[in-house]
Amino acid sequence: MGARRRAKRGVTIVDVAEALGVAPSTVSNALHDKDIVAPRTKARIMAMAKAMNYEASAAARALVTRQSSSVGVILPDFANPVFNEIISGLNSILVPAGYATLVASTANDGRTCKAAIHAFVKRDVDAIVVISQCLDIEETAQLAGCGLPVVLVHRTPADWQTTHAPSSTFDYVGMDNTGGVYALVRHLADLGHRRIGFITGPKQSSAACERTRGFRDGVAALGLDAAPELVADGSYDFIAGMRGARELLSLPQRPTAVIAANDLMAFGTMDVAQQMGLSVPKDLSIVGVDDVFFSAFPMISLTTARQPATEIGESVGERLLERFSDEALSPIAVTLPVEIIVRHSTAEAPSRVDPGSPLSTDNLEAYLASRWKPSTIIVA
């Protein structure tokens, strides 16, 4: 029960007009740099506006134009640092153009996702950017129904999955997952590896499927060992990496290299290798995809295919700006190239394959409990 009202009477366009004895519409036109305003008048108006410290009210403008100069970004969660990079790239384009970014997390939950879309539409965002591992049919329909420009990041719409061609009304920006992993396979093949293991990402993710395809394509094209047991199912997190690595490295004839569909799983693989007494990269080469911050750390020094996150954000921003100036544009798909960053987790294939010591703990959960969990928490 308090004083809610905000005084904050700002300088309005009418104030500027009166100060100059001109009409508000003329001021509006001048501010928008319309050519119909006489250069002299325009100059006077601009000067006065600056002098009076005039700030256009975003709300008033939005009310009449039905455009809020803002875009909504939907993230699956706030935990993954890569999303920051994407937003950073996006903002670097959008902010100078006068747009603001609204963010919401779906917390990987469909209901929350729909609520977020709702909230954005209500706020008249000019576009919605969805960075998501998965987007179900219903959510897609809702997005399509709101009639706003939509850009999908890292996620091809469901109807592309088979045709691999844009048939939806959404723009798409992503990275060359297939080509990136393919290049990783070639890098390892060049080092003499013939038997390479792969840990996949979650199957619902189109990007993860592309990465798996890159692996299969590479193995086939380069004539490497294509035994089915060399592909282990994963899900993009550290523990899945450990599980996959245990599976792969316990094989009777273990691979000399492992490609994880993302860096986090590569870290899990490193941990398992260490537990088995396998030296990386001497005994085992390990690579990932994404190039998260920690991959560059000397203790890790992971060879990986870099996700061009900032560039993805920039690309989304640029596409949006294009779309804002011409709504009739037909949807496009942008696939950004990836680079292979070679660090110290890859080396020539060993001449003799050391099987490594069998894992001390058979029970992964118990193992994790001892390795992962803190032993104590002290409340300061």
Add this chain to the structure above:
Amino acid sequence: MGARRRAKRGVTIVDVAEALGVAPSTVSNALHDKDIVAPRTKARIMAMAKAMNYEASAAARALVTRQSSSVGVILPDFANPVFNEIISGLNSILVPAGYATLVASTANDGRTCKAAIHAFVKRDVDAIVVISQCLDIEETAQLAGCGLPVVLVHRTPADWQTTHAPSSTFDYVGMDNTGGVYALVRHLADLGHRRIGFITGPKQSSAACERTRGFRDGVAALGLDAAPELVADGSYDFIAGMRGARELLSLPQRPTAVIAANDLMAFGTMDVAQQMGLSVPKDLSIVGVDDVFFSAFPMISLTTARQPATEIGESVGERLLERFSDEALSPIAVTLPVEIIVRHSTAEAPSRVDPGSPLSTDNLEAYLASRWKPSTIIVA
């Protein structure tokens, strides 16, 4: 140029009113759950609004109320994952209350910061949250001048630095930096460490200063070795951690434990220890502050004082909601407790102090170049 206009004629409050034969103001009142509306009328209106799929226009409401139901968050940069956690916590409170979050990064630049504040004010944000290592006088004044509620995170206003008491008009939410590091010192002292090194954060950061104070207080209170050479200057990044660690571990009588003012520097310390052939935690105990995601990784397993990032965000959100319902509230300072997460980077002090092998490279830059940089970049 292209077709800019958006059709999207939505259902308005007047539409709902006409459909029911009531006045728009009554609909408005009903929607706001005002008590003056008769329960039956209210029910009819709610039902019709839902049936017609009515969505209030945020812009129109903002125009008349001068409140946008949105808050602006200013981050120093998008790189640090901890900010995501804070925003996540903030959103978890604000979004259910009908608020949206606008984010902007200052890219650690004063001009950009001011521009961001500007853009937020123009958009009639209801409050500004500043998460920043440093905020100069000018920026502070600008913030104060815009007459909006401001919450400072992790940064006490300049005028608190000496008095250590809230005299500014800003709310503050942070963590118990001093107490956290103090607890870390005690943890190490309990393990028998008497000679502990400390790598500081940047001096402009009030939080970093508090961490240093926690170290000095702990050392003094527990009667540990307070030699001045045990404190090395750092700046919160990995390389600063390496520099500080080289300094500390090259001391004629090296410390048996190192506290880094944040986890990143602790990682740098780990790397240097490894290079010197020092085993962690057998020969050297290492601790950090923050508990970033990677600190929990088995390969790292860093003992650290956890930054309660999510809780900080929630606390900011709750404070904001309080302030929105009562503007007259006097500013408060919230200091959240920290927990010490004990992992595997700390152990009992060694009975005999192994000096470790001297560092192979005297030139830090060359050393970093070999350790940090990728050897090759392949364009896929």
Add this chain to the structure above:
DNA sequence: TTGAAAGCGCTACCAT
């Protein structure tokens, strides 16, 4: 080239 006026959709005030 400039001005006058009509709203955008909502809330808030005052009258009923």
Add this chain to the structure above:
DNA sequence: ATGGTAGCGCTTTCAA
């Protein structure tokens, strides 16, 4: 308890 109505600050016809 409900209805009428006047704006919020801007853009956008249309007239001058």
